[in-house]
Amino acid sequence: MDFAFDARTEELRAKLLAFMDEYVYPAEAVAHEQRERLGSPWETVPVVEELKAEARRQGLWNLFLPDSEYGAGLTNLQYAPLAEIMGRSPQLAPTVTNCAAPDTGNMEVLTQFGDERQRKQWLEPLLAGEIRSAFAMTEPEVASSDATNITTHIERDGDEYVITGRKWYISGAMHPDCTLFIVMGKTDPDGEDIRRQQSMVLVPRDTPGVTIERAMQVFGYEDHYHGGHAEVIFDHARVPVSNLVGEEGGGFAIAQARLGPGRIHHCMRLIGMAERAIELMCERAVARTAFGKALAQQGVVHNWIADARVTVEQLRLLVLKTAWLMDTVGNRGAHTEIQSIKIATPRAVVDILDRAIQLHGAGGVSQDFPLAELYAGARTLMIADGPDEVHQRSLARRELKRYM
Template sequence: MLYPMSPKVVELKRKLESFMDRHIYPNEERFYREAEELGPWKVFPIVEELKPLARAEGLWNLFLPESHHGAGLTNLEYAPLCEVMGRSHLAPEVFNCSAPDTGNMEVLERYGSEKDKERWLKPLLAGEIRSCFAMTEPAVASSDATNIESSIVRDGDHYVINGRKWYTTNATDPRCKICIFMGKTDPDNPDRHKQQSMILVPMDTPGIEVKRPLPVFGFYGVPDRASEVIFTNVRVPKENMLLGEGRGFEIAQGRLGPGRIHHCMRLIGLAERTLEKMCRRVRSRVAFGKPVSEQTVTQERIAEARIMIEQARLLTLNAAYAMDTVGNKVAKAEIAMIKVAVPNMACQIIDWAIQAHGGGGTSNDFGLTQAYATARLLRLADGPDEVHRNQIARFELKKYSNA
C-alpha cells in the first residue's frame, strides 16, 4: 500500500466494521422510516439509541485532528475510518462525525474563545447538541461567496445581523443550538475577501425564523436537514465574533478544506456499498437466458466502477497526506481535485447500480435513490464543480506563467 494503516487505525477500522455489522446495517430500514414518518423537525430515535453504544466502544469524535478532544488522528489516518462510516447514511451522526457539526467543531477548536469552547464545543463533542452553518443565500449566486449580502453591523457592545440563508444544514433539528453565520461587516472594503466575517449566533436569539426544511430530491433529513433561515435584527454580543472582523474567508478556508475531504471520504464508502449492491443484484437476476452478471455491458460497468473507486481513493489519500504534511492552504489543488472527481465518480456508479436494479432502483427500497441524492448534492455543496475546475486550471496555468 502507498499509504499503509497504522496498528491503531487497523484496530479502529476493525471495531467500526464490527459496529456497522451489528448496529448500523440492521437499523437502516428503521432509520429511513423514521426520517420519512417523523420528518426534519424531529429527532430520530434510532440515532439517539445508538450513540451511547458507539461512545462506549470508543468510536466517538474520530474526526478531530491535532486535538486532545478527538482520537488524535491525522487526516490520512481518519480517511479509511470515514470511508467505513460513509457506507450508511445512519452512521456518521451515530459516531458524532457528521456534517456540519464536524466543521463547526473544528472552527470552535481553532478560532473560538475559551468561553465559546466551554459553552458550545463541549456539548457538541458530547453529542448533546447540534449546530448549523449559515453561508449560502437564495438571492445571489453563492458559488462566488463574495456575493453574500447578509449584514453584520456593529452597534455598541453588540452586532446586529440581517439576512436570508438557505441550505443551512441542521437548522430544523430541535437539538440545533448554535449557528456559525457568515455575512458582511465591511461591504465597502476594496478587498472583497475582507468584507466578510463569521459570528456565533445562538439559535434561541430573538429574530431567527427557521422558515422551512428544504428537500434534496424529495428527501428531508437524509443525510442532513437542509433549511431556509431568516435573520431579522438578530442581536448578539460583540464577543461572539470569530477571530475578528474581515476574517470570514480565512475561517472558511480553514473549515471547508477538512469538510470537503470528509465528504469525499464518505462518498468513497457509499460508492463501495453501491457497487456491492450492484454485484449482488446482477448475480441474482436472469435476463434473456443468462444471469445479468454475464451480460458484457454489466461486466464493463462493474470493471469501470472498480477502477473509478480505486482512482478516487488514491486521489483522496494523496490529498489527506498533503493536508497533513504541507497544510490545507498549500494542498488547495489536491482538495479541489477530489471535490470534483469523487462526487462525479459516485454519481456514475450509483446511476449504473440503479440501472442494474431495474425499476426497483428508482424506488426507496434499495437505498440507491438516497445515495444518488447525496452524491449529486455534493457536486454543489462546499463549492460547485465549475468553481473547483477553474481553480485547478489556474493552478496549472500558473506553472507556465513565465513560459
C-alpha cells in the same frame, strides 16, 4: 508516500467494520420504520440514540477531529479509511459517531478560532453530542459560489452585532437539537479588500429575529437524519460582540480553513458510497435473470462493475495522497489535490450510482434500496462546498500560471 494502515487505524477499522455489521446496517430499516411513526419528521428516531450510546461505549466517537485535546487525534490519513466505512451508510453512520457535517466543520472552527468562553459554551456540548449546529453561509439572492457576494449585514451597534439577511440550504437547521448558527456576513461591505469584508458570528437559535422559514428539499429528500436543510431569516437579530469568531474581517479565511477538511471528508465518504453501490450491483447481478441468463453473465454488466472497481481504486489513491499532503505540508500545500478530489470524486461516484440504479431497475429508484438517496447526496456534492466549475477555474489558472 506510505498508505499502509498503522496499528491504531487497523484497530479502529476492525471495530468500526464490526459496529457497522452488527448495529448500523440492521438499523437502516428500523430507522425508516420508526420515522414513519414519529409526530414530526425532524425528531430523532430512538434507534439513533441507541447507536450513539453504543458508538461512544466502543470509542467510535469524534474520530474526525485531529486535535487530541477534543477529538481522537487522528491524522487525515488515519481518518480516511474510517470515513470511507461510514460513507457506506451516510444517513446513519456519521451521525451516530458524531462525525456528521455540518457539526464537524463547526467544531473545527470553534477548536481553531473560538475563544475559551465560546469553546466552553458551544464546543463542549457539540463534542458530547448534546446539541447540534448549523453553518449559515449560502444565500438565495446571490451566486454563493463566489463567497464575496454574500449580502447578509453584520452591523455593530455598541456592544452588540445586528444581523440582517436571508440564508438557505442551511444544513442541520431543522433538527430540534440545533441550538447554534455560525453566520457569515459582511461587517465591512465597502472595504477595499473584498476578502476582508466578511466576519463570522455565533447566533443562538432562540435569538429574537431568527426565523426558520421553511425546510428545503434535495431532489425531493429532506435529509431528516442530518437535520434537513432550511431557509433562515435573520431580521435585526442581536448578539453580543463577544460572539464574534476570531477577528472582524476574518470570516473568509475561516471559511476556507473550514471547507478544506470538509471537502476531503465528503470525498472519503463518497468512496464508501461507491463501495456500497458496487456491492449492491454484484448482489443484484447474481440474483436476477433476464432473457435466459443471469445479469452477472451480461457483458454490459461486466463493464459497469469493472469500470466501477477501477474508478474507486483510482479515487481512493488520490484521496489518500491528498490526506497525506494535508498532514505533511498543510491544507494550503495540498490545495491542488483538494480541488482535484472535489472535482473528480462526486462526478465519478454519481456515475457509479447511476449504473447501480440502472441494474436494479424500478427497485433502484425506490425506497427499498439506498441507491436513490445515495445518488441525491452524491449529486448534491457537485454543488456543495463550491461547485465543480469554480474548482476547475481555480485549478486551471494555477496550472496555466506556470506558463504565463
